[in-house]
Amino acid sequence: MQDKERNTSEVDDELSSQAKEYTDIGQFTIKLEEVIQIICSEICKPPNTQVKGKTIPWWTESLKIIRKRTNALRRRYQRTTNNEELSENRKNQYTKAMKEYQAAIKREKIRSWKKYCTATSPNNPWNEIYKLANNKTRSKQIITMRKPDGTKTETMIETLQLIMDQLIPEDKQKEDTPYHMTIRDQTKQPLYKMDDKEFTKEEFKQVIEGLQHKKAPGPNGITNEIIKLVFKEIQKQ
Numbered sequence: 001m002q003d004k005e006r007n008t009s010e011v012d013d014e015l016s017s018q019a020k021e022y023t024d025i026g027q028f029t030i031k032l033e034e035v036i037q038i039i040c041s042e043i044c045k046p047p048n049t050q051v052k053g054k055t056i057p058w059w060t061e062s063l064k065i066i067r068k069r070t071n072a073l074r075r076r077y078q079r080t081t082n083n084e085e086l087s088e089n090r091k092n093q094y095t096k097a098m099k100e101y102q103a104a105i106k107r108e109k110i111r112s113w114k115k116y117c118t119a120t121s122p123n124n125p126w127n128e129i130y131k132l133a134n135n136k137t138r139s140k141q142i143i144t145m146r147k148p149d150g151t152k153t154e155t156m157i158e159t160l161q162l163i164m165d166q167l168i169p170e171d172k173q174k175e176d177t178p179y180h181m182t183i184r185d186q187t188k189q190p191l192y193k194m195d196d197k198e199f200t201k202e203e204f205k206q207v208i209e210g211l212q213h214k215k216a217p218g219p220n221g222i223t224n225e226i227i228k229l230v231f232k233e234i235q236k237q
Contacts, residue, residue, distance in 0.1 A: 036222055036230060058112035066104055070097045204231070
């Protein structure tokens with residue numbers, strides 16, 4: 001993928017040919033997933049919406065005009081080298097303009113901050129975050145839960161540990177019921193056997209067409225919509 005200017009069809013042909021080189025179904029699946037991810041990254045690149053430079057909320061057009069005038073006075077003063085009296089006069093003009101420019105910036109900053117504070121509601125959810133960051137909260141709330149013995153957890157670590165114990169209990173083989181023993185034995189059996197039947201194209205089609213749209217993708221980032229599009233293209237070959 002060194003040439004970034006290639007179109008998506010060329011990339012698709014190249015990666016498809018690479019995927020077809022694999023005869024093992026496991027390796028082919030891994031390579032196909034990689035191909036889909038690369039194609040999606042090439043086709044679905046987000047638009048470059050980044051604004052050049054930093055935006056300043058208190059900047060105004062009037063400040064822009066004052067800055068241009070101040071810079072013009074500075075250049076005018078710097079070009080005056082042969083006449084000391086004129087140079088001093090223009091220096092004073094530039095210094096005065098610079099002070100006015102700095103004062104205007106300060107006014108706009110204060111005005112912008114007051115406007116922000118006025119527009120911000122007391123119920124702004126960020127207020128609590130600012131208080132927590134500055135350690136200005138009066139009391140720290142701790143989520144407590146009732147333990148099996150009837151007492152409550154006292155710390156956040158204890159609460160999290162209780163949640164983990166309930167959701168992901170320790171696997172104790174000595175406490176297995178006959179049903180659990182059967183499942184444990186089944187997990188030790190090989191996944192593939194010599195007499196296993198291959199999945200048919202119709203079975204693949206039924207499963208893929210039954211996938212629902214607008215569902216969160218898995219760790220590989222491939223959505224159900226993409227899987228359906230890929231399967232549709234594979235059927236054409």
